Amino acid sequence: MYTAQGTIEKSHLLAQHQPLVRRIALQMMSKLPASVELDDLIQAGMLGLLDASSRYQDNRGAQFETFVSQRIRGAMLDELRANDWGSRGLRQQARSVEKAIQALGHKLGRQPSEGEIAKELKIDLDAYQSLLQEIQGCQLLYVEDFSKDEPDNPFLDIHAQDARQDRRGSDDPLEQLLESGFRHQLVDAISALPERDQLLLNLYYDEELNLREIGAILEVSQSRVCQLHSQAISRLRAKLKDLL
Numbered sequence: 215m216y217t218a219q220g221t222i223e224k225s226h227l228l229a230q231h232q233p234l235v236r237r238i239a240l241q242m243m244s245k246l247p248a249s250v251e252l253d254d255l256i257q258a259g260m261l262g263l264l265d266a267s268s269r270y271q272d273n274r275g276a277q278f279e280t281f282v283s284q285r286i287r288g289a290m291l292d293e294l295r296a297n298d299w300g301s302r303g304l305r306q307q308a309r310s311v312e313k314a315i316q317a318l319g320h321k322l323g324r325q326p327s328e329g330e331i332a333k334e335l336k337i338d339l340d341a342y343q344s345l346l347q348e349i350q351g352c353q354l355l356y357v358e359d360f361s362k363d364e365p366d367n368p369f370l371d372i373h374a375q376d377a378r379q380d381r382r383g384s385d386d387p388l389e390q391l392l393e394s395g396f397r398h399q400l401v402d403a404i405s406a407l408p409e410r411d412q413l414l415l416n417l418y419y420d421e422e423l424n425l426r427e428i429g430a431i432l433e434v435s436q437s438r439v440c441q442l443h444s445q446a447i448s449r450l451r452a453k454l455k456d457l458l
Contacts, residue, residue, distance in 0.1 A: 228260065231282060235259035238286050244425045246294070246350070255290050262289025308349040308448065310335065316452035325408050325449060346441040349448075403453040411446040418443060 239255040266285035314334040318326035326334070332342035404412060410432070417423045417431060425436040432439065 228263065231263055231279075232260070234279065234283065235263055235286055238283065239290065241424070242287070242290055250294070254293060258289045258293035259286040262286040265289065304349060307345060308444075311345065311349065311445070311448045312451045312455075315448055316455060319452060319456070325406075328445070331445075343441050346444040347437060350440040350444045399454060399457045400450075403450055403457055406453050407446065407449055411442070411449060414439070414442055414446055415450075 235256055236259075239252055239259055242255060243250065243252055262285045263282055266282040269285070311331065314331050315326060318330055318334055322330070328342060329339055332339045335342060335345075337345070404415065407415075414428060414432065417428045423431075425439045429436050429439045432442075434442070
C-alpha cells in the first residue's frame with residue numbers, strides 16, 4: 215500500500231511480501247549446508263525488504279517485486295558471507311571425499327559406491343552420509359582452485375595456460391575458463407557420471423526443480439537428495455581433475 219508520498223507502509227509491506235522472502239530463502243537453502251538456519255536467512259531477507267522499500271523509486275520503471283527480490287537476495291548473501299558458511303574446514307572435508315572418489319576410480323576403473331567411499335575414508339556409511347549432508351552447498355569450483363599454493367592443481371593449470379595464450383584477455387578466471395576447453399571437459403565429466411547423478415544434476419540445474427520435487431521423482435527424501443547432490447559434485451570434481 216502506498217501513502218500520499220509514494221512510500222510503502224512498512225507493516226503492510228512486511229505482511230504482503232513475507233511469502234516472497236520465505237520463497238527466496240528456501241531456494242537458497244537448497245544449495246547450502248545443514249548448518250545454515252532458515253530463520254536467519256528470513257530475518258536477513260526481511261531487513262533487505264525494508265531497505266528496498268526506502269530505496270525504491272517508482273519513476274525508474276522497475277517493477278517493485280523485481281527490485282525487492284534482488285535486494286532480499288543480496289541481504290541474504292551478505293548474511294552468509296558475514297557468517298562464512300563455506301569455511302575452509304568444510305571445503306577440506308569436501309576435498310577429502312573428492313580425493314577418495316578419485317583414488318577409488320583409478321583403482322577400480324569405475325565410479326565407486328557409497329559404501330566403498332566410506333570405507334576409503336575409514337568411516338561407516340552413516341557417518342559418510344552425514345558428511346555429505348554437511349558439505350551440501352560446496353561448489354564445483356572454489357577460489358582456492360586458482361591459488362598458487364596448489365601448483366599441481368589442474369584447475370590452476372588450465373587457467374594459467376589460457377592466460378599465456380592471450381595476455382591481453384580478461385583477468386577473470388571464470389571468463390578464461392569459459393573461453394578455454396573447460397566447458398567441453400565439463401560435458402565429458404558429466405556424461406561419465408552414474409545415470410542417477412546425471413538425472414539429479416539435470417533436474418537441479420537445468421530444470422531448476424527444488425529438493426522436494428527432485429525427491430519425488432527419485433523416490434527419496436529431501437535430505438537424501440542433499441546427500442546425492444553433494445556426492446555428485448564430488449564425483450564431478452574428481453572426474454574433472456582426471457580429464458584436465
